[in-house]
Amino acid sequence: MLKSRFRLPDIAEEALAGLLQRPARSILTMLGTTLGVGSFVAVLGLTATAGGQIDRRFTELAATEVTVADIGVTGSTDSAMSFPDDASGLVEQIGGVVHAGRWWPVPLTEPSVSGAPGITSRAGTPPIIAMDPSALAAARPTFTQGRGFDAFHAGRHEHVALLGSVAAANLGITRLDGNPAVFVDGTPFTVLGIIDDAARLPDLLFGIVLPAATAYDLYGPPTAQRAEMLVETRLGAAAVVAGQVALALRPDAPQRFQVTAAPDPKALRSRVSGDLDVLFLTLAGISLVIGAIGIANTTLVAVLERTNEIGLRRALGARPAHIAAQFLTESTTLGLLGGLVGTSAGITVVVIAAVAQDWTPLLPTWAVLPAPAVGAVVGLLAGVYPAQRAARVEPVEALRR
Amino acid sequence: MSGPVIGLTAVGLTYPGPPPVPALRDVDLEVWPGEYVTVVGPSGSGKSTFLNVVGLLDRPTSGTYRFDGVDVATIRENERTALRGRRIGFVFQAFHLMPYRSAVENVSLATLYAGVPKKERLAAAAQALERVGLAHRAGALTNTLSGGERQRVAIARAILHRPSLLLCDEPTGNLDSDNAASVLSLLTELNTDGMTLMVITHDGAVASRGQRSVTIRDGVLC
Numbered sequence: 001m002l003k004s005r006f007r008l009p010d011i012a013e014e015a016l017a018g019l020l021q022r023p024a025r026s027i028l029t030m031l032g033t034t035l036g037v038g039s040f041v042a043v044l045g046l047t048a049t050a051g052g053q054i055d056r057r058f059t060e061l062a063a064t065e066v067t068v069a070d071i072g073v074t075g076s077t078d079s080a081m082s083f084p085d086d087a088s089g090l091v092e093q094i095g096g097v098v099h100a101g102r103w104w105p106v107p108l109t110e111p112s113v114s115g116a117p118g119i120t121s122r123a124g125t126p127p128i129i130a131m132d133p134s135a136l137a138a139a140r141p142t143f144t145q146g147r148g149f150d151a152f153h154a155g156r157h158e159h160v161a162l163l164g165s166v167a168a169a170n171l172g173i174t175r176l177d178g179n180p181a182v183f184v185d186g187t188p189f190t191v192l193g194i195i196d197d198a199a200r201l202p203d204l205l206f207g208i209v210l211p212a213a214t215a216y217d218l219y220g221p222p223t224a225q226r227a228e229m230l231v232e233t234r235l236g237a238a239a240v241v242a243g244q245v246a247l248a249l250r251p252d253a254p255q256r257f258q259v260t261a262a263p264d265p266k267a268l269r270s271r272v273s274g275d276l277d278v279l280f281l282t283l284a285g286i287s288l289v290i291g292a293i294g295i296a297n298t299t300l301v302a303v304l305e306r307t308n309e310i311g312l313r314r315a316l317g318a319r320p321a322h323i324a325a326q327f328l329t330e331s332t333t334l335g336l337l338g339g340l341v342g343t344s345a346g347i348t349v350v351v352i353a354a355v356a357q358d359w360t361p362l363l364p365t366w367a368v369l370p371a372p373a374v375g376a377v378v379g380l381l382a383g384v385y386p387a388q389r390a391a392r393v394e395p396v397e398a399l400r401r
Numbered sequence: 402m403s404g405p406v407i408g409l410t411a412v413g414l415t416y417p418g419p420p421p422v423p424a425l426r427d428v429d430l431e432v433w434p435g436e437y438v439t440v441v442g443p444s445g446s447g448k449s450t451f452l453n454v455v456g457l458l459d460r461p462t463s464g465t466y467r468f469d470g471v472d473v474a475t476i477r478e479n480e481r482t483a484l485r486g487r488r489i490g491f492v493f494q495a496f497h498l499m500p501y502r503s504a505v506e507n508v509s510l511a512t513l514y515a516g517v518p519k520k521e522r523l524a525a526a527a528q529a530l531e532r533v534g535l536a537h538r539a540g541a542l543t544n545t546l547s548g549g550e551r552q553r554v555a556i557a558r559a560i561l562h563r564p565s566l567l568l569c570d571e572p573t574g575n576l577d578s579d580n581a582a583s584v585l586s587l588l589t590e591l592n593t594d595g596m597t598l599m600v601i602t603h604d605g606a607v608a609s610r611g612q613r614s615v616t617i618r619d620g621v622l623c
Contacts, residue, residue, distance in 0.1 A: 002484055002487060003479070003483050004479065004483040005514065006513070006514055006516075007516055009519065010513055010519065017502060308497055309499060312499075312510075313514070314458075315458065315491050316514055317482055317485060317487060317514035317515065318482070319514075396459055399493060399570075
């Protein structure tokens with residue numbers, strides 16, 4: 001039996017020849033798909049890049065932080081401090097803990113604070129904070145001058161203090177070479193250092209920090225605002241540490257503490273992407289639909305324009321299916337080319353945006369690799385109706401013109 | 402092949418209505434290999450319908466049509482399509498060449514749907530172009546060719562696969578008299594080489610080039 005054939009390389013060649021007949025129109029037709037696929041890649045890439053940025057900041061600080069709040073006994077007016085005296089030692093025994101220490105605002109009402117006896121500060125009273133030396137270490141302070149206090153000062157209940165850079169400026173203390181002191185209600189504290197920055201407790205910049213043991217001696221336990229503990233863990237240990245801290249502190253009453261570890265960075269990232277993506281992905285989807293309509297329209301016009309060609313091909317032995325295959329291939333190729341150009345454009349956008357922000361560009365492979373195929377599928381779907389129309393062209397009608 | 406190329410017995414074609422239009426009635430005709438037959442008739446006489454039936458582009462509604470010994474009523478649509486592609490060469494008034502493609506490429510399309518690899522098609526196409534005297538224009542895009550050259554390219558395409566029948570529909574209709582003359586002498590040459598020709602025309606001068614001429618009027622052959 002005689003059979004017509006249309007070999008694959010021939011289909012490809014005839015389709016390409018069809019597209020090249022009107023190169024400018026083909027390029028314009030590709031634009032819709034290019035925009036759609038490009039926005040998909042750009043949105044997903046930008047979100048991944050921004051998400052990666054969040055991850056990195058997260059890892060450095062927050063992921064190694066656990067805070068323990070003293071919530072006392074619910075329903076009771078008992079304000080006694082729940083933390084034992086050797087809280088630091090107890091918690092630092094837990095594997096994965098680097099530093100752990102208590103801190104609280106010293107319970108003084110309207111203290112007079114000055115840089116010299118008899119002179120009050122210019123800008124109101126700075127907050128006075130009591131800290132274990134290891135809480136200070138966990139806060140990651142840096143000093144413009146001097147140094148922090150340590151277990152030695154705490155053990156001897158030394159009258160020493162650290163000044164936040166803002167508080168120091170307000171008190172008029174700028175240099176430490178004269179061993180200046182701050183006076184709190186007349187009691188002098190030798191200034192050991194001026195804190196330039198404290199990554200975990202930036203509030204320290206505005207305050208005066210005393211060793212916890214000294215402050216406890218002089219002013220007693222915290223009252224209005226209760227104590228907290230700041231724990232620095234090794235990377236990845238925060239969640240495990242958080243589960244053990246309360247029991248380590250007070251095996252008899254672990255419910256007196258509320259332990260907070262950093263939230264899971266993955267959850268945070270997906271929340272960020274969720275907000276951003278929906279809008280842009282919707283826009284990308286709309287451009288894809290518009291791209292599909294564009295391809296469908298152009299292919300349909302081409303079918304009507306090339307009726308003669310279709311008739312000739314039918315006369316030369318092409319079956320309706322062969323005609324359909326050619327036009328489907330043309331529209332799919334348009335979609336694929338649009339997808340490829342769009343993917344490249346999307347990647348370029350992500351890289352440029354990342355470079356501009358000094359970020360590391362991240363491109364999710366699951367989004368980038370199939371992106372050109374998305375364009376091809378759009379082209380294929382868009383070609384279905386025009387291809388059907390082309391296949392139905394009667395050679396008799398087509399050749400009459 | 403022994404036996405007629407075209408064997409029409411009481412063939413009729415009525416376009417379904419309403420009202421039904423009988424375009425061909427009771428046509429009997431035999432064309433044997435090597436013959437040069439012309440079909441003449443004024444416009445509206447049923448020439449086009451006749452061409453479509455003979456060219457396997459349309460099915461008769463009555464009678465029997467045997468092409469190359471095959472009763473075309475007994476074969477399926479796809480087989481009819483293949484038969485048309487392999488055994489009939491078409492030459493149209495409007496040439497029907499693909500623009501923006503070279504002459505040799507256009508000619509090579511003749512065996513595209515027979516599944517012949519491109520290399521072989523191009524080689525055969527070059528030969529066919531030589532046969533019609535256009536070897537020097539093989540690489541030219543068809544939109545740069547003159548009308549006479551275009552029709553020669555179309556003829557080369559029609560004879561590429563050595564068809565049993567070369568079916569020409571007003572082959573000189575779009576040509577000036579010089580080009581028409583050269584195309585007609587090319588057709589005569591091809592017939593001398595043994596090609597079976599059927600030329601459909603309204604032009605008496607063209608019709609006189611054949612060995613025999615039949616007239617079609619109101620759908621009836623006489």
